[in-house]
Amino acid sequence: MNVEHNTISLGEFEFDCGETIPDLEITYEAYGEFDGGNAVLVCHALTGSAHVAGRDRVDSADQARAWWDDIVGPGKAIDTTEYYVVCANVPGSCYGSTGPKSENPETGEPYGTDFPPVTVTDWTEAQRALLDELGIPHLHAVVGGSVGGMNVLEWAKRHPDHVDRIVPIAAAARLDTQCLSLDAIARRAITTDPNWKQGHYYGEDDEPPSDGLALARQLGHVMYLSKASMERRFGRRAAGRDAVRTFPTDAAGAFFPYRDVESYLDYNAEKFTERFDANSYLYLTRAMDNYDLAAGFESDADALAAFDGDALVMSFTADWHFTTQQAEALADSLRTADANVAHHVIDSDHGHDAFLVEPDNVGPPLADFLAAGVDGKAVTDSVVEDSQESDFAPVHNSLFSR
Ligand SMILES: CC(=O)SCCNC(=O)CCNC(=O)[C@H](O)C(C)(C)COP(=O)(O)OP(=O)(O)OC[C@H]1O[C@@H](n2cnc3c(N)ncnc32)[C@H](O)[C@@H]1OP(=O)(O)O
Numbered sequence: 523m524n525v526e527h528n529t530i531s532l533g534e535f536e537f538d539c540g541e542t543i544p545d546l547e548i549t550y551e552a553y554g555e556f557d558g559g560n561a562v563l564v565c566h567a568l569t570g571s572a573h574v575a576g577r578d579r580v581d582s583a584d585q586a587r588a589w590w591d592d593i594v595g596p597g598k599a600i601d602t603t604e605y606y607v608v609c610a611n612v613p614g615s616c617y618g619s620t621g622p623k624s625e626n627p628e629t630g631e632p633y634g635t636d637f638p639p640v641t642v643t644d645w646t647e648a649q650r651a652l653l654d655e656l657g658i659p660h661l662h663a664v665v666g667g668s669v670g671g672m673n674v675l676e677w678a679k680r681h682p683d684h685v686d687r688i689v690p691i692a693a694a695a696r697l698d699t700q701c702l703s704l705d706a707i708a709r710r711a712i713t714t715d716p717n718w719k720q721g722h723y724y725g726e727d728d729e730p731p732s733d734g735l736a737l738a739r740q741l742g743h744v745m746y747l748s749k750a751s752m753e754r755r756f757g758r759r760a761a762g763r764d765a766v767r768t769f770p771t772d773a774a775g776a777f778f779p780y781r782d783v784e785s786y787l788d789y790n791a792e793k794f795t796e797r798f799d800a801n802s803y804l805y806l807t808r809a810m811d812n813y814d815l816a817a818g819f820e821s822d823a824d825a826l827a828a829f830d831g832d833a834l835v836m837s838f839t840a841d842w843h844f845t846t847q848q849a850e851a852l853a854d855s856l857r858t859a860d861a862n863v864a865h866h867v868i869d870s871d872h873g874h875d876a877f878l879v880e881p882d883n884v885g886p887p888l889a890d891f892l893a894a895g896v897d898g899k900a901v902t903d904s905v906v907e908d909s910q911e912s913d914f915a916p917v918h919n920s921l922f923s924r
């Protein structure tokens with residue numbers, strides 16, 4: 523597979539908030555050959571990077587594991603022998619593009635929390651500027667999951683004439699109140715870690731706020747799974763002898779079991795703190811929480827009115843981060859906006875991260891949609907009834923009630 527891994531300077535960049543930085547650098551990866559009409563932009567999720575494909579490639583300074591390698595590559599759903607695929611790390615992240623841990627050229631020190639607040643709009647405009655640099659005026663499609671799906675919607679809203687097909691996956695027009703509150707608690711875990719130091723913890727003698735970041739990620743990780751999948755995988759069983767224990771326990775912990783699910787969350791949180799920057803976590807969750815498709819318009823449908831291409835909204839039945847009902851509301855707004863829309867609902871008990879781990883379910887409709895739009899063979903259109911009492915919503919009042 524022909525892969526380009528590069529960091530490009532976009533010069534002075536004015537953020538949505540009005541603040542500027544002297545130089546915004548964007549790290550991107552590009553796969554395949556551009557033929558003038560085959561560009562597909564992939565937008566990564568909260569903690570993803572530009573390294574979307576090529577799992578065996580170790581030259582990337584980003585995530586060791588390409589996060590969508592099952593979907594992007596030669597002969598895969600986003601076929602790099604057919605499409606020129608570009609994925610860029612978003613501003614504010616920590617995988618090569620300029621963010622809080624980058625050096626502020628005016629001070630010679632890392633920005634820390636002097637970095638401007640970023641929004642999904644900033645990500646979209648930075649991608650637009652990157653594509654201009656790469657000589658790509660028009661996109662065949664923009665595809666993305668989770669907050670990457672919000673990034674997709676922002677493309678349809680801000681650059682409706684620059685894209686033919688959009689695929690927001692496991693996404694919605696905005697986050698609901700329960701998710702907003704859990705994100706707020708997660709940020710609190712970071713900002714109350716004594717090592718956080720108002721975001722200026724990059725000095726040689728400093729330690730990063732890893733405990734806070736680990737707790738924030740554990741909350742996030744639970745949000746990406748479902749009640750059913752957690753029950754099935756871990757139940758109530760105690761962890762085995764090879765359990766991973768990274769947090770000190772309380773006195774009663776010697777009497778009560780350390781559970782398998784705790785070991786799972788501890789292990790994954792520990793791994794996460796090795797790969798992600800706490801300030802970036804604050805900035806990117808803020809961007810996600812702040813996103814509102816309708817901002818500046820009367821409604822979601824108004825915001826999408828200028829987009830007249832094809833849209834594939836994909837959702838997962840056990841996703842409570844972005845529910846199928848929210849996805850259906852989004853599809854409905856696209857219908858009102860006169861786009862050609864299909865809402866493809868995937869029956870899965872994995873939860874929100876199903877979009878990352880179920881290539882057999884995600885791949886066929888995605889491939890067929892890229893080829894033939896909403897008429898693609900594996901694309902289905904389901905109407906999801908609006909229901910307050912859904913049978914898959916996993917938390918509601920039970921998470922904190924005992
Ligand atoms: C663009 C992006 O989204 S990039 C970010 C990717 N997403 C995330 O990181 C979200 C949180 N992570 C996850 O949900 C998962 O790790 C995924 C989605 C990335 C992968 O899911 P799966 O393939 O189902 O992996 P699974 O959840 O089984 O295992 C994850 C790790 O926990 C380990 N693990 C499993 N059970 C236990 C346990 N009881 N105790 C300790 N560790 C455990 C696994 O060995 C695995 O370790 P490894 O990553 O070193 O191989």
Ligand SMILES: N[C@@H](CCO)C(=O)O
Nearest residue numbers: 567568569570668746
């Ligand atoms: N688990 C993914 C998706 C979260 O929205 C991530 O960490 O990026």
